[in-house]
Amino acid sequence: MSKPRALHAIDGDPHEPYEPELAPPHNIGAEQVVLGAVMLSPAALSEVRELLDGSEFYRPAHARIWEAITTLADRDAPHDPLAVGAELGSDLTVTGGAPYLHTLIAQVPAATNAGYYACMVRDLAYARKVIETGTRLIHLGHAATGDDTANLRGAVTAEVATVTAPNSYGWPEPTPLTSTTTGLPTFPLWTFPDWLGEYAASLAEVTQTPPDLAGCLALAVLAVAAGGKVWIQAPAWREPANLFTVIVLPPGNRKSEVYRAMCAPIKAAEQALIADAEPLIAEAAIARRIAETNAEQAAKTAENAAGLDPAQRALALAEAAEAKLQLDATVIPPKPRLFSDDATVEVLTSLLCEQGGRMAVLSPEGEIFSIAAGRYSGTPNFAVLKKGHAGEEMRVDRMGRDAEHIDAATVTLGVCTQPGVLAELGDTPQFRDQGLLGRLLYAVPDSLLGHRKNKPDPMPADQEATYQTTMKALVLSLAHLVEPATLTFTAEAHDAITQLLADTEPRFRPDGDLAHMTDWGGKLVGATVRIAGLLHLAKHLRDGWSKPITADTFADATDIGEYFTTHAKAAYDAIGADPATADAKALLDWARNTGRTRFAARDAQPPLRTRFKKITDLDTALRVLETHGWIRRLPMPPRAGRGRPAAPTYEVHPAALEAIR
Secondary structure: OOOOOOOOOOOOOOOOOOOOOOOOOOOHHHHHHHHHHHHHOHHHHHHHHOOOOOOOOOOHHHHHHHHHHHHHHHOOOOOOHHHHHHHHHHHHOOOOHHHHHHHHHHOOOOHHHHHHHHHHHHHHHHHHHHHHHHHHHHHHHHHOOOOOHHHHHHHHHHHHHHHHOOOOOOOOOOOOOOOOOOOOOOOOHHHOOHHHHHHHHHHHHHHOOOHHHHHHHHHHHHHHHHOOOEEEEOOOOEEEOOOEEEEEOOOOOOHHHHHHHHHHHHHHHHHHHHHHHHHHHHHHHHHHHHHHHHHHHHHHHHHHHHHOOHHHHHHHHHHHHHHHHHHHHOOOOOOOOOOEOOOOHHHHHHHHHHOOOEEEEEEOOOHHHHHHOOOOOOOOOOHHHHHHHHOOOEEEOOOOOOOEEEOOOEEEEEEEEOHHHHHHHHHOHHHHHOOOHHHOEEEOOOOOOOOOOOOOOOOOHHHHHHHHHHHHHHHHHHHOOOOOEEEOEOHHHHHHHHHHHHHHHHHHOOOOOOHHHHHHHOOHHHHHHHHHHHHHHHHOOOOHHHOOEOHHHHHHHHHHHHHHHHHHHHHHHHHOOOHHHHHHHHHHHHHHHHOOOEEEHHHHOOOOOOOOOOHHHHHHHHHHHHHOOOEEEOOOOOOOOOOOOOOOEEEEOHHHHOOOO
């Protein structure tokens, strides 16, 4: 019969085999190298202490020597053999005496290998623990009487847990791979003027919804009022006053109620505009009917002039042409519209054209994104959103329809979507590639579900009336502007914009916090300029377009911009917009799903070849996981001879086997 495969040496050379039937798995030579190395090198001790706590040593004398070394190190005292001998005191004799401490030093081939041998000591200690557990399980089985099955199962489960429970000793707390979507800053309602900020806060309290919902909608409503009517002049460029705001909340958060309250002034203003326009529309409809009759009669006269002399025919044709031109010039103005809550891309384009280039989509659901992704057409189509965000010219020509031309299209979005829909935005690559994701101002507030008051504080009686009256008046005053107004900044505010540009630029560098979302960060200063314009109009309701924006107002806008920046990071993580993070999560998922506690790159690449075509493609993901503390590189074994060094092996944080953060 062949002997069992040898494991490790009992004494001497740590690579010599031993017969497992002689003793539990251990390696005295490896223990000696570890102790000698840590007495020689403080750096080696720092490395080894992350792997061992002292209980792993097989020989009790070695555990006592380790205790003496670490006690000295904790006092910032030297831990060389002479100091260790003094610390051992009366225990020096039972641990082998002073000569044995020098023997430990002599066993060290190189202090840099201490980590490798420490891993060996740790693994052998775990093997002994498995054997001890197995022995106890055998005893439990032999002691069973047949009528205590439940107790036996419980005892077995407890024993098995001692060797299967994760051991996080020596591991620092890992850093989440993605920005958390909880505990993010709350929308700074204090940046609003009192009439707006106090109402938004009271509405949030009454409805028991996050203040972010009312705050972001307040900005959206201001953008509806100013979009297409106001431009903001930054130091070297102009920004329109429209915004794309997206609030991410799960179902059941009373979004519709907040939308209804915040959008009420928009609806009231729209009805007022319609009432003012109805007489003009009726008059234009009558004029159009008369022009159609005149054009038809003139056309018939021209047709019947075939037998007349050339001069009469020419006169009849000229009169018919003039009547047709008069008909074309007699246009019935459309019924005023300020927003839609659901529209296809084609309908939104037509609404923009008929409403003079300004339109908004305000909805408690994010249908606009699924429509833009091609729900009906099968092909992503969101050119109107891209151009409408920037206030660009649009020329649309389609078969079977009149051409549509918009000098400066401005679209405002104020929509809410569910977390699942947000994650799916990354499934349409064009959204990222063509810049739609970078145009959105994201809010990812904490849901209050499960923490809502059953008796919230009531809203003061005058707040709702003040909000509705004030916002309606602002919308109407801007709607009646014949030509768009341009807002400017004071000299101090100009300097603040320049400083914000300087502060933002380094954040796009490879080590910056916006490096993976430059498409969004590149529009941060522009968005802040737009928000400053909207805050200015809200603070100066009657004559805002005749006053410059102050540095204080721009500072408030900067605070809102930083709020959106923090939330955009969380949103981009949910979308999976950072390829390096997405790769790291995929690799960590593989380790968890396969139960791998250790692996090399060559182990992970074949099952993940659809993501990592080559082994070197894993380098970035491995680096991200190492940086965040989810894996650590195990010490390399000592080099033996020439040749290519062994590939690195990585150990997985025990917490990764339970859940991915």
